[in-house]
Every structure is written in C-alpha cells, then in structure tokens.
Amino acid sequence: MLCEGVANDWSVLHLEDVLGAPAATAAFAYGAFATTMTVGRLLADRVVARTGPVVVVRYGAAAAGAGLAVAALSPWVAPALVGWAVFGLGLSGCVPQLFSAAGHTDEDAAGAHVSRVAGLGYLGMLAGPAVIGPLTHLVPLNLALLLPVALCAAAGVLRVGPPPVTGPASDTPSVGTGAA
Template identity: 70%
Template structure:
C-alpha cells in the first residue's frame, strides 16, 4: 500500500497542480519536486530516527503524516498548500518502505532474500497499479477526490504498524548511542 502511494505521487502530482489547481507547467513541476526532495531528505535521516524510535514508530507516524499531507493536497484550493502537502506526503512516506524491507529481511531466519523479494515485488506491483487505479477513478470522481484513496492506504498502514517485525536481538538505541560507532 505504501508504494502504491509513492506511485500516485510520481504519476499524478504534476497533473493535479496543472489541471485541478490551474498552476503553470513550470509551477506544476514543483509538485513532484517537493515530494521527491522531502522523500530524499527523509530517507537520508530514516536510519537515525529508526534507531532511536524503532521501525514501527517510523511506519506509524510516517504513514500518518503522509495521510495528512495527501489529504491537504486533496482539499487544497491553493497551489502553495498543495505543494506543502506533496512535501509532507513525501516526508511521511520516506521511511516507510525501508522499514518494510528491513522487517521482511528479519521476519524468518534463513529466508531474508526470499522475503525481501516478495515484499519488493508486491510493493512494485502497488507502485505500478496505484496510478492506474487513480486514472480509472478519475472516470468516476474528480482527480483531487481520488487522493483520498492513498490517504486511506496510509491510515491502514499506520494502524497496522504494530505488527511490523524487527530483529529479535535488537533493542532500541539510547539517544546517547545514536550515531556513535565502535
């Protein structure tokens, strides 16, 4: 579900700003740019945040923030608010996929490769299917209304984050240990 949301932003963010909010082509391009920049920064920081708060917290609060961001996009009549919403959506999603891949690798001893490949395959299926589902939904409702689907997916991911498996031997790092080596 999380990668479905990423696919929606990849394929529909610019078109949303252009066709729904009437932004110029050059301004509309910032929709994906703000999403991607926020996601990149978030992914660079996700390991440190995960070490401090744990992977379930990353998924729970990240997906929750992403739901808020894409809901702001869906409801916004203003380009600047929509751009901020796309950025919050990207920042929220940024740590979720890496945590899911990590959990898949630790779910079953001796089957890390198979588990990660299954999760990746299903994730990329979602990334490909999400934009197509949004396209189909636009025949039924306006484009901005379709963004409630990724918001719902994010809320489901946030609500089920507690089932995320982590390494059995790992304990959360104390704040003083985060970022230290040795």
Template identity: 60%
Template structure:
C-alpha cells in the same frame, strides 16, 4: 541487535558498495525514463502501445524479483548482486536500438527482469550489511536510489539538449552499469553461516505465511501511494489548480526532495523510536499531507502538502524490507522477494487505479484512495512491534 554484532567492526566497504548499487539502479532507471519520449518516437508507437509495453516491463520486473530472491539464498549475494547489475547494464542497450514495437517489447522484458533482479538482490545485501551495524542504516540505501535518479535526470537532460543519440546515451549508461557492478562486487559480504540447532533444541520454525503477507500488504499500500505521487502530482497542479506546466513540476519536486531528505534522516530517527513508530507516524504524516493537497486548492499550501506526503512516506518501506529480510536469515532473499514484489505491484497499480477512478470522480477525490491506505497502515503498523523486539 546481538552483542556479537555490536562489538564486531562494521563492514564499511560493503556499506559503500551497497550504496553504489542502489545509486546505480536509480541511475539506470532514470536514464531509461528520461529517454522514453525519444524511444516512443523512434519506434513509431502510440501512447497506448507504450502503456502496454510498460506493463510488460513491470511484469518482467516482478518475475525477476521472484527469481532473484531464492537465487540469492542459493548462490550467494556476492555473486548475484554484480550479475544482476551486469544484466541490467546489458539490457539498457536494447531500448535505444529498438525500431519497432516488438523489438522494444523484447528490450523492455530484459530491462524489467534485470531491474527486478537487482532490486531484490541489493536489498538483501543491505539487510546483511545492516545486521553488522549497531543502528539502522537501511533508509540511506534507498536515499541513494533517489540520488542516482536525480543524476540521471541531469545527465539525461544534458544529453538530450546536446542531441546525443538515444542509443549512445543508453548504451553508455549500460557500460557504466557493467563496469561499476563488476568493480563493486568484490566488497560485498555474505551472511554468516547459521549454526545447526543442538540435538536438544527444536529446529527453527519458518515465519508464519500470514506475517509475510502482512508486511507485503503494508509495502503494497505505501508504494501505491508513492506511485500516485510519481505520476499524478504534477497533473494535479496543472489540471486541478490550473497552474502552468513549469509550476506543476514543482509539485513532484517537493515530494521527491522531501522523500530523499527524509530517507537520509530516517535511520537516526528509527534508532531512537523504532521501526514500528517510523511506519505508523510516517503514514499518519503522509495522510495529513495528501489530505491537505485535497482540501486546500492553493499552490503554496499544496506544495507543503506534497512535501509532507513525501516526508511521511520516506521511511516506511525501508523498515518493511528490513523486517522481511530478518524474518528468517536462511531464506532472507526469498522472503524479501515476496514483500518487495508486492510493493512493486502497488507502485505500478497506484497510477493506473487513480486514472481509472478519474472516469467517475474528480482527481482530488480519487486521491482519497492513498489517504485511506495510509490510515490503514497506521492501524496495522503494530505488526512490526514483535519483529523489532525479536531483533533486539
């Protein structure tokens, strides 16, 4: 962290605005997720068709990330972040109005693209805001995404209980996204202009492609593990431990709550021990947690295992995104798009890979895959050490 950055007044308004976008994104995604069963019934599609359409959504999100990254560097984040938020808000109108598989497919193309675009754009803005602070603040932004999702679950459940039409719920959520995105955009900031190198100084060298892929690989592994918990934690309780559906919900709840708490705590810990240690020891804790889930078929201990898994995973991805955004401030968005995109592929691939493995082995044994990836992350975490030193 440079002296100029430390002595300058931190942009608190931009920090709050960026918090808002993270929370808004989590809220938008959460409102779509809680209404998936209603949308499935309204369109008359099967589970298998829904699965294919969700892959369409994921593919569109990846494309949105790759488009938004370079665009953020070209047109500026103050323009792109609100525009992506408005696009996401408009896209929420579609699923509630869809009446067939192909209209839902078109709607999910828009939802995925908008979600991918705002994901990269707001993470790029978070890196810029963090540079103006004397300590890490990235993990708290990701915690706000989780808070937004929790609000969506509560509001969505209330709307479903009151029999509010899906089109009304999603369209209202879309309007909220549009209004808040436009209102918060004025408080965002742009990175300071980079001085041209002096005549006697060499031009700045672009970061090695290998380093970008290393960060992306770590993001892939950690987000794959997160995706496994999202889709399989409750099923592991129900199918392996034989609990009721209501008790099974506590498995994912323990993971999600621990991850949210961990993200709020990570920034202060990262300021003390550094990003490399957060990634390394967090991945080790996650491996221990999931190994506990696998090895001890007792509900209280398994709940502790899922909580440790969430706590261990909570801080790693924000450190990787920060590192990617600071590799080259001239192309921060484009670099983040690659790392965030690879992480997102892992998030989507994890549940599917576990599902495929369960055709040949028990679910608990299939969980060895994310454990191995966490162990590999422990081994590869030192890639962050020179990046942290360069930032200081």
C-alpha cells in the same frame, strides 16, 4: 510504494488540472515530494534508532496521509505543494522499514521474504497510478487522491503482531517485533 507511484504520476497533473497551475509551477509538486522523500530516507536510520521502526511506519504513514489530504483538498497551489512535500517526508521511512522487517522475520529465508515485499511493492507502484486513472472518470482527481490517503491511514493503525520465534534475538528491531 503504491502511494509513491501515485505521486510520481499524478502530482504534477493535480496542480495543473485541478488547481490551474502553470506547467512550470506544477512541476514543483513532484519536486517537493521527491526532495523530501530523499531527505527523509537519508535521515530515517537515525530516527529509527531513536524511536523504533514501528513508530516510523505508524507516524510516517499518518503524516503522509495528512500531507496528501492537504494537497488534495487545498484550493491553492502553495498549501498543495506543502502537502506533497509532507506526503514525501511521511512515506520516506516506511518502505525501508518494511524491507527490514521482511529480512528479519526469518533469517534463513530473508532473501525470499525481501524479494516478495519488493515484488509486491513494485506491483503497487505500477498499480497505484493505474487505479487513480479510472477513478477520475467517476470523481475529480483531487477526490481520487483520497484513496492513497485512506491507505496511509490504514497503515498508520495496523496492529503489530508478536515477535517471530526464530533463533536468537537480533540487535536490529523489525516492524514485527511487537515494540509499539
């Protein structure tokens, strides 16, 4: 959700300030991100059913990182817009899978686990944009956007732990099930 916050607050400014796009064109950066995020979230359950949640998180984070890298490093508006769109599509399935995994780690404490993940997620959504701002005093905005790229890369290579040992197996896989 940190990466989502960055897109919410910095995508339009990126196109305006870094690439010199007019405000009307720059608005398409967030529009492209939000549209693909919405479409991806609508399709994520089908993809998870076919590939599993670990694949969705791992490859979604990798695609998101690649998309934002293209947006950040592109000297042209059109590829940057495509990059913001890919960033949204890649992130779209990640957060729901993390909520699902939190709810399935311990069925007796599912609510507490989901609320912790949600709280940390919202903290990230607020902190992400706040971290990028001060970074822009040290480096240009497009280079500051490489921080969320690095976080996406880190999420894409996280190792999956063994399944939790709690009661009978659930029909719904979670990120922590060890299925890779």
